[in-house]
Amino acid sequence: MIDIVNDKYSYPKFAVVGHPNKGKSSIVSSLALDDSVQIGDTPGTTQVKRGFPLTVDSKVIYELFDTPGFQRARRILSWLKEQEPVSADKRPKVVARFIDEHREDKRYLDEIELLEPIINGAGIIYVVDASKPYGPEYEVEMEILRWTGQPSMAILNLIGNEDYRDEWKMALGQYFRLVRTFNPVKAIFSDHMGLLESMAQLKEEWTVSIKVAIGILNNLHQQKVEQSVHAIVSNIQSTLSYVYVQEIKAEKATKEEQKSAKEKYRQEIMAQEKKMEKEIEFIWNHRSIGKVENLVIFEDIGLFSKESASIFGLSENELIITGASAGAVGGLSIDAAFGGNTLFLASIFGGIIGGVGAMVGFGNLYEVKILGKNLGKRELTVGPMKNLNFPYILLGRSLYHASIVAKRSHALRENIELEDEEFFTEQIIDSDTRKKLEKLHVKLRKGDEPSSEMIEEYHKIVLQSFLRLLR
Amino acid sequence: MQTKTNKLSITSYLNFAQLLEVYRGNHEENRLFALKYKSPDKKPIKMLLLWAKEYRFHLTQGLNSKAFVAYIGTTTQLLAFLFLLTGFLTGLGLLSYSGDAPVNITYYLFFAMIVPLLSMLVSLFTMFSRGGVAEFFSLFLSLHWLDKLVSFLPLESKKTFSKEVLLPDELTKWMMIERMQRISLLFSIGLVMALIFVVVVKDIAFGWSTTLDISVNSFHSFISTIALFWKDILPSAVPSLELIEISQYFRLGERLDKELVANANQLGAWWQFLAMATVFYAIVLRFIFWIFSYYGYQKILHKELLSLDGVTTLLREFSTPFVSTEATQGEKHLEIVKEDNLQVQNFMRKSYPNILGWNFSKDEILLANDSKEITYSTVASVGGSNTFLEDENKAKSISKTALLYVKSWEPPTMDFVDFLELLIENKKVDTIHIYPLGTVGRYYESDAKDISIWKRKIQGLKSEKVWIIDD
Incomplete structure (x- = not known):
């Protein structure tokens, strides 16, 4: 059984999640200052979660997780809803149970990879491509993430030339505490620091660590x-x-x-x-x-x-x-x-x-x-x-x-x-x-x-x- | 690698330089090393020598320092012995006394005092000059020429290091100056030994003579000035005016002055003065010079060690926290499927019995039909906010040909593939046309890259029923 981590002294973790091909790996690559991350326009480029810890003399300050995109979100939400109704505070346990019960189920490999760090205490960084129109199919993913009960923020990544940020903001604002625009390809150092400042606001206990990380960087x-x-x-x-x-x-x-x-x-x-x-x-x-x-x-x-x-x-x-x-x-x-x-x-x-x-x-x-x-x-x-x-x-x-x-x-x-x-x-x-x-x-x-x-x-x-x- | 006390020597310098040629570590390793040995008294040189000790195992080939130090040691010992012998023999020569004429103290003083003082002056000029000027002054140092002479000797150790050891000019200069003081000291010791030996075994009469018009009083003043440094400690080593007067002799006449002969018993009293002059000017001063040159040599050794290529980086890595933002585990790379045997059509039919829209609302499907001037029998929205059960029923209910609109910018998820497989499994369906649409803002025009993603995914299904529309 997965333990839901609520250790306030552990270092902050963030899982970068979202639909396939929305620039999750680009954001991780940019924030982790690592150009070895495989970034592709083929969906499913990221197959397993990968942790990118910021360490100073081997001490981890925070950790980012690059994750595969959602593949069968509707089925998962459907499973979650089929369970005995629980109050909101028990929902993360239901998600944890889903992971435990489906660990060997090949259909949900991607979802387990992306949900596991969240259930283990990682904050959520949900990435969408705001250069494309909003679609209600995203609500299924956002709902699953809401079930995890972890602090979350959304990033509007402008991959293309069009700009649908306003409609995205209207929708994302209902699910996420913070919504920020961040283009990993064009981002310069000050943009990185700005995003980290936003991440520091997600959870009170993380603020000090993230501020330390900003100083280190x-x-x-x-x-x-x-x-x-x-x-x-x-x-x-x-x-x-x-x-x-x-x-x-x-x-x-x-x-x-x-x-x-x-x-x-x-x-x-x-x-x-x-x-x-x-x-x-x-x-x-x-x-x-x-x-x-x-x-x-x-x-x-x-x-x-x-x-x-x-x-x-x-x-x-x-x-x-x-x-x-x-x-x-x-x-x-x-x-x-x-x-x-x-x-x-x-x-x-x-x-x-x-x-x-x-x-x-x-x-x-x-x-x-x-x-x-x-x-x-x-x-x-x-x-x-x-x-x-x-x-x-x-x-x-x-x-x-x-x-x-x-x-x-x-x-x-x-x-x-x-x-x-x-x-x-x-x-x-x-x-x-x-x-x-x-x-x-x-x-x-x-x-x-x-x-x-x-x-x-x-x-x-x-x-x-x-x-x-x-x- | 270095001496037990971690003191910097030419051996540790050469070994360190040789190690830097083959190994420099990386920031992480070097920082870890620095943290391991972290203590307030760890000075840069000490840390560098400790580092060299830690990583000495990288020096798998022979140490260049071994041959070099052996060569320098042998030549210095050889020259030191020669200088001691020369000093002794010079002393014997200068003090040779046949009884016919007294030993002229001015000759002795020239070799015991003036020559060493001149040599020290040249050493001083060499110390404080650089480049060509220093080279010029070094030409006046006997060791410069003796080293050249020795270098012609077919010594095995020289062959071993001559190509590998290239010392910086300043270091070579200070090394030579330091060695010069050492061997000169031995020359003077040889001189004093000769004086004492001769005084002990012979009864010598000393005198002074000069062509110059120097009065007894002037010579007395000169001698008193020389003896200034020991006149209070050892008054007997300061010749009196009377002694100087009776010691003077002239070049004319075959016989010695009567007064000189009459006072022959007093003439030997000069030896104390000569011994003190040699001890003070040739030994004590030289010793001070040696200490000074040794200090200068050590200082330059430190300076040159710190200016070795790679040392700045090493010290920076010692003192700078190692920050890592990279992934700790490797990446599982996705194999990209090549596009071949694609089932692609570049035109659409004008009429379809079934039109489905994946993640499109019914209104959006109708708008697209209008835009593409397609007639239809039934229209249904699948995916999105529909449940999987609803989609399953729709997939089972259709027959013949189906047109399936998809959002070209949204890559096919496994949720979509599951639905498509239901359609493929439906035996009443003979053809499925998948039409990736662009955004309304772009009049449904899709990017070639997005179409390519769809083509590759559909190709992977290997179904003869499914075709991609790329118009």
């Missing part, structure tokens, strides 16, 4: 932001100071050797960017992001491409202002043809001298040197990156990627396309701030070790920009 969010910024800044540091070294036998490097060294240098920088992206996806718990077809945000927009420069680089004017004000290097040269033909990956080597701009090619983006070595061997070195615009392209791409990942709902299984927006970096980091950033860029370009204060200031600027993007 807020801290966790803050930590993830900090870790992402750390990953971005570390990558910028290592990329800008990176030097590729290749041993050569002759006195001078051949054209082929130079070409190959430059290519390897670029590949290493791109690999570092990919590694950082993976790290950020891991931080935000998007473990399955790589499995989504065509999800790679910058798939067609390479780090060294014209598009990347036009979206994430600085405009020519801003580049001159930034370069000149930072007093980077002597002389100005604008690389008007990065990768052959872009204006935005201009290299400014120093302050403006009489407004004279010299055009340099792709090969001049980074320093190529031949260094002598012991025993007659010589080394060809490529780097560090001399291009003035490159740090902004890298920073812009990193911030863009991180903000997309951080804001991406764990319920989302689709691709996000890069918006066609010019000068993204310029929009999020103003000229004054860029001057501060440039100090570190200059230091790294020279191959010098930046001070911890300098890195800390850089970190602060990136953090502010990232937080602005997350709003």
